[in-house]
């Protein structure tokens with residue numbers, strides 16, 4: 484019955500919502516009671532609040548008007564014949580992990596140390612006001628939280644609602660239920676902003692809290708330096724002494740084996756001590772290549788949330804807010820015009836607004852759509868040249884003489900699946916969208932389906948000259 488219920492809900496809710504909240508639920512039906520298992524508390528609370536009523540209604544319909552009792556729990560469903568038990572609570576980590584000599588520092592790690600060490604401190608991404616975080620310990624470097632990156636300055640929209648809510652929860656209860664918090668998504672979408680917002684909020688609530696923010700390069704550089712100076716114990720002590728460790732752009736640890744190992748132990752020690760860990764990454768943990776499995780799986784213990792590209796209304800709201808912060812009057816017509824043209828990410832959106840404001844300032848002009856068009860001429864020309872998933876779908880459908888709707892449909896006949904896989908592989912190669920975003924754009928498919936399609940097409944290009952030729956044709960059609 485739960486599977487039937489899911490089928491009904493799948494048609495009712497947008498794919499993103501369905502995949503985030505409903506699909507991960509597992510069920511166990513016994514003695515007139517349906518137990519739903521959520522992967523973590525956050526999902527459970529959200530489903531309880533937003534979807535449970537509808538779930539009960541659907542179940543009632545499916546059950547001939549009689550509603551089964553529905554309860555929710557954190558954990559996973561017991562297998563056939565197994566008693567119901569609470570599981571999934573992260574197995575506690577042994578803080579006293581045996582730290583053998585382990586991996587050696589790679590040449591790449593040494594290279595990072597050479598470049599990062601020459602910078603005096605961790606540089607925040609923006610030049611706005613910055614505040615040193617209280618840090619102690621023997622490693623004397625500064626780490627900064629950007630004071631301008633707060634929850635108040637973060638504009639909420641559908642695309643970041645969940646990430647914002649989760650971040651807020653962590654800020655209110657660091658080291659609590661959502662540890663670690665893993666924020667992921669494409670470039671310039673606000674992950675760093677949210678991470679700083681959490682740090683700022685933790686310090687606001689508890690001025691004594693020790694919060695360390697750093698990009699992963701800094702961690703690598705500090706570690707290499709500590710090893711060179713025979714000060715690895717100080718390094719460990721420092722990183723393990725913080726109340727919250729915020730590490731930005733963790734994908735940078737790929738191939739840096741010694742850093743991964745060191746981070747793994749730090750991570751375990753912090754979780755064990757009830758200290759909060761927050762990590763950002765440009766992709767879903769399982770998709771990070773050249774990263775140890777044990778580290779990737781540990782990322783998934785707390786809460787993993789995606790920040791998506793903002794939809795039009797959110798882009799407009801962000802522009803209005805940024806203009807307001809800069810004390811510039813921006814009409815909603817002008818904001819709408821920019822938001823419609825710049826769809827890639829918030830950083831570019833901000834850049835475009837800055838350019839328009841500077842131009843208006845120098846020329847004394849009013850910010851109108853024609854003025855914006857002129858100011859952003861070069862940027863817009865570049866955007867128009869970029870390949871979109873939409874464009875890829877249209878081109879592929881036309882080439883194979885099928886409909887775009889077929890590519891997005893659930894149909895699994897060969898005439899449709901192969902073109903669909905080709906279109907997915909092209910989307911991965913030619914656009915900046917992540918695997919989950921591409922999956923979404925193909926009728927709400929899972930990111931693993933996209934990954935499989937990409938691998939399949941690489942394989943086929945080796946073995947099937949027809950596919951190889953098609954793929955090369957598409958590359959030509961789409962990029963010239």
Ligand SMILES: Nc1ncnc2c1ncn2[C@@H]1O[C@H](COP(=O)(O)OP(=O)(O)OP(=O)(O)O)[C@@H](O)[C@H]1O
Nearest residue numbers: 636637638669670671672673674675676801829830
């Ligand atoms: N929802 C939002 N409201 C207000 N500002 C935002 C929002 N999202 C992003 N920004 C702004 O966009 C800029 C880029 O955001 P940020 O640096 O946090 O992106 P990111 O996801 O960490 O990118 P990267 O992956 O490149 O590190 C920042 O100036 C940030 O303030």
